[in-house]
Amino acid sequence: MNGLAPRPYTIEEYTRTVCPGCFAERARRSDEEGTFVDGMLVSHDGKIWMRRWCKKHGQTESLYEEDADLWRARTGWSTPTLNVVPDRADNFAGFPEGYRLGLPASHGQHTCILLLNVTERCNFSCPTCYADALAPTDKETADGPSIAEMLHTVDTTIAREGGKLGVLMISGGEPTIRRDLMEFLTQAMERPITRILLNTNGRRIAKDDAFLRFLADHRDRIEVYLQFDGFRPSTHLILRGEDLSVEKGTALDRLQREKIWTTLVCTVLKGVNDDE
Incomplete structure (x- = not known):
């Protein structure tokens, strides 16, 4: 399309992850600012890979699952989760911020x-x-x-x-x-x-x-x-x-x-x- 070359991988889902380069320098707490970076799970060569971007270390990729078909079959199965009783009904913050005040209303499973x-x-x-x-x-x-x-x-x-x-x-x-x-x-x-x-x-x-x-x-x-x-x-x-x-x-x-x-x-x- 328009002369643009396709990427050598397929994006399966977006996620939040950590930079291995940052953690090699110093272990970080989950509630520390800058711990998490944007990433995504991608597939190529029959496997699932984690790709992420860090301002300091750039783009990195590591193996996430050896069998892409097995991963898709496993993640394709779903069932309704159970309701939870939050510590604060008005706390809809995500991870990790929401858990500083106990179990948040945004928690997705019992x-x-x-x-x-x-x-x-x-x-x-x-x-x-x-x-x-x-x-x-x-x-x-x-x-x-x-x-x-x-x-x-x-x-x-x-x-x-x-x-x-x-x-x-x-x-x-x-x-x-x-x-x-x-x-x-x-x-x-x-x-x-x-x-x-x-x-x-x-x-x-x-x-x-x-x-x-x-x-x-x-x-x-x-x-x-x-x-x-x-x-x-x-x-x-x-x-x-x-x-x-x-x-x-x-x-x-x-x-x-x-x-x-x-x-x-x-x-x-x-x-x-x-x-x-």
């Missing part, structure tokens, strides 16, 4: 999974940490909310959900470093929650018989999301900074022996463990 961070600390020292976790201390609940505070969040969500919560996911940091975790889980199970998922690196499961027995006794309510990156020592050395192959295997064997529902959750790094 709480499918309540993700509850129970500590900011961890007993691993991974070279790259998603949570920027701190080292553990001798304090009972080091830098984490109290049981009463956590239950208040759970109860508020249950009330907002009409009296029942589908899934409560316990995360951190590493939640199992809390010595009062079993007490909290016991009280959480007294509430109308269908399933409780425990995100964990597995260290306590591999070593603590009493904790393993607690999980086994409540396998009908609690399941484990186990961090498990692979079987080779080299994989763990690169991703976690130490050889965890034996410890991870022990944790998995103990969970399997006790018939505790377990999902393996991995971090995949190209050239490191993408073949495992």
Whole structure:
């Protein structure tokens, strides 16, 4: 048309994203001005790619989905969302601004999974940490909310959900470093929650018989999301900074022996463990 060449890609949808160059220089908070930039998902070569523009670093592109047809099929499915009870009915601001005043009226879906961070600390020292976790201390609940505070969040969500919560996911940091975790889980199970998922690196499961027995006794309510990156020592050395192959295997064997529902959750790094 008019002698103009077509773009080498097809625009699938517009979005807001972040610049990898900016984040390589310094991690940024979601509520920090300038964190988000305009972007779009595009397709070419049978894949979906994220393209974005930054005033400082220009245009960048990264792989978003390896199979464009699979992505289209997945995003083409939809169902009506459920109504939510906002903290302020007049708050229609978008993300992240709208959430500074609680749940906004513009929130598009109910709480499918309540993700509850129970500590900011961890007993691993991974070279790259998603949570920027701190080292553990001798304090009972080091830098984490109290049981009463956590239950208040759970109860508020249950009330907002009409009296029942589908899934409560316990995360951190590493939640199992809390010595009062079993007490909290016991009280959480007294509430109308269908399933409780425990995100964990597995260290306590591999070593603590009493904790393993607690999980086994409540396998009908609690399941484990186990961090498990692979079987080779080299994989763990690169991703976690130490050889965890034996410890991870022990944790998995103990969970399997006790018939505790377990999902393996991995971090995949190209050239490191993408073949495992």
